[in-house]
Structure formats: structure tokens, C-alpha cells
Amino acid sequence: MGIVIGILKTVGVILLIILAVLLLILCLVLFVPVRYRARGEIPAEGKPHGIIRLTWFFSSLSYSLEYDTGKYEKNYLSQLKICGFRFRMKQKVPKAAAADEKKSVPGGDDAGKSAEEEKKPENEGQCSGEAVQKVQKLQEKDTGKERSAQGREDGSCKGEEQKGEEIKGKKPEEESEQESKPEGKSKKESEEKETASHKTAWWVRFSDMLSSFFKAVKETFQNIQYTISKLCDKIKQIRDNIDYYIDVLTLDETQLILKNVHGEAGRLLRHLRPRKMKVDFIVGTGDPASTGQILAIHGMLYPIIGETVHISPDFEKPRLEGEFDIRGRVRFVVAFAAVLRIILDKKTWRFVRRLKKEEMTNGRKK
Known part of the structure; x- marks a missing residue:
């Protein structure tokens, strides 16, 4: 009996350890933030480049997406890093570099083909032409024989048919005389x-x-x-x-649900917005009117973005250059809590049932 109790204790301890590990992983996923950073540059002369990086739990898990028009064939490179081990896509050499390498290699397929063609005898074309002429003559003879045979067969068949018709057409003179009257x-x-x-x-x-x-x-x-x-x-x-649906949306209960969803969405967006942001650009469209419209939009958004986004206009020529650096973090627990607050509300489910046109009696489904 004591052995059984000891086995049950060990099994219970193992299950508790597994449960604790799962709870620890869940807490890490929910409460440890995912940090993001996006930075790049559009130079006045040169090629634009930028990089987006996501990191989690002291950079033990990170993902980066780099864009550079002259560095990679598809203009971007993505790689995943787990505990120091990198998993990246195969880097492909640009097409211009590959073409240069092929040109620099001596010989190759063209050289092999030219050597084989040089080895061929000069009289090969003449021999092949004579052989083709002989084969064509033999084919013409065979086709002439077949046509003659077909003509004979057709002639013999036609002759036999004509003979049979003549035999059928012939009648005794007596019968013809008897039948000539009622004709x-x-x-x-x-x-x-x-x-x-x-x-x-x-x-x-x-x-x-x-x-x-x-x-x-x-x-x-x-x-x-x-x-x-x-x-x-x-x-x-x-x-x-x-x-x-207009009647459903105009209900007081529906308006309360929409206000709740709007509030949760605003809370989530405030949590997702960047903590640090620095954007400095020089913008010019070549048309002073459209450039002025861009500045007007920037002025309308100034209460939200503040001095983190700075735009310098150029009214004379089309121009776009500058740099940006954006940093922020996201905790999954905030998004999870917002979704739970919406789902656990009974009014939300009643609203869903009304949208599905399910019949309700006293707030319950029939």
C-alpha cells in the first residue's frame, strides 16, 4: 500500500510541475511585452532602406524584416532568431552579379558546342541530303502502287455492281407485255x-x-x-x-454595445501606439497647391502626433527624403482583456442573435 501511495505522490508532483510550467509560459506570453522597432532612411541620392524588428523576452525570440533595393534580389530579407540560433531565407545573388559571373567563367556550354561543331565533317550535310532524296523517291513509289491497287479494286467492284443491275433489269418478254398495259x-x-x-x-x-x-x-x-x-x-x-437591420441598430441596447466596443478599441489603440517616434521628412510634389494640402493634413493631426513628426515643405520641385525611427511595445494581456470584456457581456450575444434573425422570447432563444 505504501508503494502505491509513493507512486501517486510522484505522479502528482510531476503533474503539478507540468501545470506550473504551463502557467509560467502563459503568464510570460500574456504579460511580457513584445517590443517593435521600425527605422529607415530615404536619402536624396541613393537607394532607400529600412528594417522592422520584433523582440520578446530579452531578445530570446526575435524576427526582423530588412528592405534594401540593391542588396537582395527580391529587395528584402527576413530572418528568425531563437535563443541565438538564426533561421533565415536563402540569400540570392542579384541578377547583375550572376550575369557577370557567367561572363567571367571561360569556356562553358558555348565552347563545348563550338568544339563539337568543329569536329563534325564538312561532307555531313551533303550525305544527309542524298539520303533524304532516296527516301522520298521510295515513298513516292509506294504511294503510286497503293493508288493503282485501289483503282483496280474500285473498278472491279463497279463492274460487278453494273452486271448485277443489268441482270436484275432483264425480264422475260412475256411479263413485259402483260405489264405494259396497266403502266x-x-x-x-x-x-x-x-x-x-x-x-x-x-x-x-x-x-x-x-x-x-x-x-x-x-x-x-x-x-x-x-x-x-x-x-x-x-x-x-x-x-x-x-x-x-436599421431597426436593430437604432435600439438603445445596440447603441450601448457599440459604445462599449468603441471604448475597448480606443483603449487597445492607445496601448499599441508608439512610445517613441521620430519622423523627419522633406516633402515636395512640384505643385504648391498639393504641397500645401499635405501641410494642412499635418496641421490637423498635430494634436495627436505632436512634434514627433516634422515635415519640411519644398514648393519648387518634387522631392521626398528623410528618416524615421519608431519604437513601441505590446502586451497580449491588454488585447485579451478587451476581447473578454466584449464577449462576456450578455448584451453582445443578444445583439448577435438579432443579427442572425433568431427568434427571442424574454431575452432567450426559442
Whole structure:
């Protein structure tokens, strides 16, 4: 019994250690901030460059994204660093450098091809031409033989058919004399029947054509009527939905929910904004009017950005140069708390049910 209790104690201790480690990791993720920094420069002469870096827990985990137009083939490089170990994308050599390396290498595929072509004999083209001519002559002979054979077969078949028709056409003289008398009557009757059948066939064709035309017109009108009625039903449904959602949004409870969401979003944005920011740019569009509009927008945002963003205008020529350095931090616990405050509110779920058009009785779903 004591052995069993000892085993249970060890298992419990192990489970408590695992639970403590998980709680420690959760607290680190929620409360240790993720620091970010973005800095770059747009020089007057040269290529722009910049870098964005994210670090967490004393830089044990970091990610950086660097942009430089002349340094990398795709103009950027991203790398991840975990406890000092770097994991980066393969750096590709720029196309201009690769082309220079290929040119600098002596020989190569072109040299091999030229050497092989030099080794080929001069008379090779003549030999190949004579061989092609011989093959063409043999093919022409074979095709002539096949055509002649086909002609003979066709001629023999036609001769046999003509002979059979002649044999069938021949009749005894006695039968021809007996049948010569009623031939006149039968011809007249057959002609009369043919004319009558032609007349009836023409009328039937005309009546069928008229009936098919009227049928097609009727079907088209029915289709048009169906599409119009369907379109009207859709428009009515859309109008009813718009009226319903307008009524839902104008409720006092909905207004309280929207105010709550607006407040939480503002709190989160204030937490995300940079702690330190320095932006210094010289801006010119070449048009004094548009440059003045940019300065007007900067003046409108001055209560928010303050003196951290400085813009110098250039009214004479188009120009954009300067540098920036932005730093800040983010704690996941702030975003998590904001989301929880919105989700745990019962009014939010009632608002969601109304948007889904679920029937409610006394604040509960049926």
C-alpha cells in the first residue's frame, strides 16, 4: 500500500510541475511585452532602406524584416532568431552579379558546342541530303502502287455492281407485255398521289412552323414574367432586410454595445501606439497647391502626433527624403482583456442573435 501511495505522490508532483510550467509560459506570453522597432532612411541620392524588428523576452525570440533595393534580389530579407540560433531565407545573388559571373567563367556550354561543331565533317550535310532524296523517291513509289491497287479494286467492284443491275433489269418478254398495259394507269395514279402528298406536306410544314413559332413566343413571355417576378421578390426581401437591420441598430441596447466596443478599441489603440517616434521628412510634389494640402493634413493631426513628426515643405520641385525611427511595445494581456470584456457581456450575444434573425422570447432563444 505504501508503494502505491509513493507512486501517486510522484505522479502528482510531476503533474503539478507540468501545470506550473504551463502557467509560467502563459503568464510570460500574456504579460511580457513584445517590443517593435521600425527605422529607415530615404536619402536624396541613393537607394532607400529600412528594417522592422520584433523582440520578446530579452531578445530570446526575435524576427526582423530588412528592405534594401540593391542588396537582395527580391529587395528584402527576413530572418528568425531563437535563443541565438538564426533561421533565415536563402540569400540570392542579384541578377547583375550572376550575369557577370557567367561572363567571367571561360569556356562553358558555348565552347563545348563550338568544339563539337568543329569536329563534325564538312561532307555531313551533303550525305544527309542524298539520303533524304532516296527516301522520298521510295515513298513516292509506294504511294503510286497503293493508288493503282485501289483503282483496280474500285473498278472491279463497279463492274460487278453494273452486271448485277443489268441482270436484275432483264425480264422475260412475256411479263413485259402483260405489264405494259396497266403502266399508263399506274403512272397517272402515282402522279396524282404525289401532287396531293406535296400539297398536304406543304400545309403541314407551314402549320408546324406556325405552331412552333407561337410556342417559342409563349415560352419567352413566360420566362420574362418569371424573371421579373423573381427580381421583384428579391428586391422586396432586400428592402425588408434593410428595414430590419436599421431597426436593430437604432435600439438603445445596440447603441450601448457599440459604445462599449468603441471604448475597448480606443483603449487597445492607445496601448499599441508608439512610445517613441521620430519622423523627419522633406516633402515636395512640384505643385504648391498639393504641397500645401499635405501641410494642412499635418496641421490637423498635430494634436495627436505632436512634434514627433516634422515635415519640411519644398514648393519648387518634387522631392521626398528623410528618416524615421519608431519604437513601441505590446502586451497580449491588454488585447485579451478587451476581447473578454466584449464577449462576456450578455448584451453582445443578444445583439448577435438579432443579427442572425433568431427568434427571442424574454431575452432567450426559442
